[in-house]
Amino acid sequence: MVKTCNYHLHSFAKVCRSVRVNWHAMAFQPAFALLAISPMTSAIADDESDYYRIITIAASESPTGSRSSNWKPAPDDLALEVSGLEVIDDNRVAVAIRKGEIWFLDNVYADPPTDVKYHRFATALHEPLGLLKHNGAFYTTQRSELTRITDTDDDGAADEYLTVAKGWGVTGHYHEYAYGPKLDKDGNLWVTLNIGMGLKGEHRKRTVSNPVLGYHQGRWRGWGMKVTPAGKLIPVCAGMRSPSGIGANADGDMFYSDQQGNWVATNSLHHMREGAFFHHPESLASMDQPGSPIHGVTKVPNGLPYPDAVKQFDQLRPPAVWFPYKKAGQSATDIMLDESGGKFGPFAGQLFVGEFTQASIHRVFLEKVDGEYQGACFPFRSRLASAVLRMDQGTDGSMFVGLTNRGWSSLGSASYGLQRLRWTGKTPFEVKEIHALPDGFELTFTQPVDRSSAEDVASYQLNSHTYLYHSTYGSDEIQKRSLSVESATVADDLKSVRLRVDGLRELFVHEIIADRVKNAQGQSLLHPHAWYTLNKIPK
Missing domain, CATH: 2.60.40.1220 (Immunoglobulin-like)
Incomplete structure (x- = not known):
């Protein structure tokens, strides 16, 4: 029996506690009918294409088995469940996929993309949930480490896999995802770590604990970590539940997105900085670990309106932006800064945040008031082919969008794929x-x-x-x-x-x-x- 998880998205690829699940035979179509979409999204979807066209590079068959007009298969039935995405140049992108591989795709800027070439670069990775090209190598965060991957003999295949950083706890719990890396203005690499949910039995034996608060988690679960250029892993901030998106704003400050759940009222965007605590207190199981910048929490309020909780809980920091549930998405994912200088339309310098359940993207404007970030979120583009998990900006200013609904249902005609958003040159009235x-x-x-x-x-x-x-x-x-x-x-x-x-x-x-x-x-x-x-x- 498959547990449907109420269609609330918390992270990538959650296996809903069933031992044997045939995902391709799973009845997704009824789920589409049950997913809640705001009337704002459905009312404007046909007009959005006048300004931002969706170009399908690759996409699976629809979950019901029918082939949509967007269906463009990858070779040899490659399941392009994109979990990491990095633009390489004006011809190629690199994608990490759920099964633990990195592929290069050539000719992806063609419109239409009729001659895309696929080349497998790396394999045997453990759940890579991010991808970055940096200093002549590719970096990805696997479940238990940050890894540097290179092709030392220039034969087109990776042959060196080096551990850059490790040290966070892994109990074996399904929900202990690790995301990243993303680069900040000082050359540090950032990683975010899911908490485990309801740890029991053997999982519980591998946790650290806080005797005052009574929380148990794997070491640094629910934390944002940075890795210095020298390779030092530093815990920076805590309180994360399912931080699947990481990104820098135009000033180089780092942000992450979180997803609704216990302790998390709705999806949110947070400014990561030293000593900040956001919302999920089970991360405080690591508060007394060496290197923790958070100390002295002895009580966590429960059941208060958020403004009152902020006043009573000194370490609690509000999000820069709340995304009202269903109105502005149900499951926030990746963060992309528009660095195109106008090639992607009138929103240069703003952030775009992916959305899983509704297969869409939101836009965020931020400002500082009294030294703290706050701002607004707006709908941007709906009706992608599947759940949006990763985004990156092309050299021409367009947006590449990596898709996968693995583990949950999402709107869309496909289960996974790669699409590109291209500005038509027509400015929307917004x-x-x-x-x-x-x-x-x-x-x-x-x-x-x-x-x-x-x-x-x-x-x-x-x-x-x-x-x-x-x-x-x-x-x-x-x-x-x-x-x-x-x-x-x-x-x-x-x-x-x-x-x-x-x-x-x-x-x-x-x-x-x-x-x-x-x-x-x-x-x-x-x-x-x-x-x-x-x-x-x-x-």
Whole structure:
């Protein structure tokens, strides 16, 4: 019997505690019907392709056995379940796949990609969940180590596999995934580690424990780690549940994405820095290990509204961005910075975050207020062929997207594959940025607005909510409140509007719906919904 896991995504390739599962015979089609999709996603999907085209490089047959128009098989029935993705140059990409191999794909920029060449570079890896080309070698995080892989004799196949770093605990529990690496501005490599779920029996014997809090986990599980250029493994921050996405912003600061579950109200984006604790307290089993930057936690509040928990729990740091559940995805994954300088459209310098269950991608704008990150998330592109797990930017500015729904169901016509998002050159009418103000928000747009609609306060709907910080799985939106827009003032260049809003609340998510705002041509916003995480109100 297969356990369906309620379709809440926590990480890559979770085997749902069944011993024998025929994944290709598994009845995924009914799951598609049950998956919850926000009305915003379905309503705008047909228009998104006017601005960002999806080009299929490879994709499996659909889970039901029918072949969609996007079906492009890899050779010899290669299951291209992409778990790592790295652009090599203006012709090739490298992909790690679930079965423990690295493949090079040539001719991937062709449109359509009719002559893609496949070459296996490396094999015999243990669950690689990331891929990076760095200093003339490829790096991947296997379940128990960070590995450097090279082809020393230039014959096209890897022949040297060196351990760069190890030292985190592995009990054998299925949920102990390890992700990365990603590179920061100082040349450090970052790795994030899942916690184990409900460790028992033999797994429990291999854990470290915190006698005060009573938590048991493998060493450094639920932590963000960095590896220095000298190869030293350093624990940096804790409180992660299923941190499958890692990435740097334009300033080189490191972020990770987490997924809803126990202690984690909904999907979230966090700034990783020394000594920060995020939400999952079982990571504190390693708090007293040598090198830990977190100390002195003796009590974890349970069952409080999140703003109250932050006030009572000194080490708890709020996420930079909350992704309201189902409205803005159900299972956040990879993080990609748009470094194209405009080749990928009007969002240069912003982050894109993958989404597993809904087979889509969200966009994130960040700003600093009082030295801390906060910002807004927006829908960006839906209807990828399968679950989005990995993303990387091509040399032409396009986005390569690695897909696999292994272990869970996702929307889409395929179980796995590789696609590319290409900007058509046509600029969508969107809210580009949202800045917090002492008395409201400033919205900037990708195109000039129609002054009459943008200055009409009836064009906007605002509300706010927070979540419960508790050991229960996820959280409903609580303490919800509608907000009044007192005035809307359009700038002289017609590219921004200042909203004066009554009732802003710190540490609350503020939903902003601008569904009646038009551009100069009378066109509505492609995505009128946005969610701003207001950790601090500017002075």
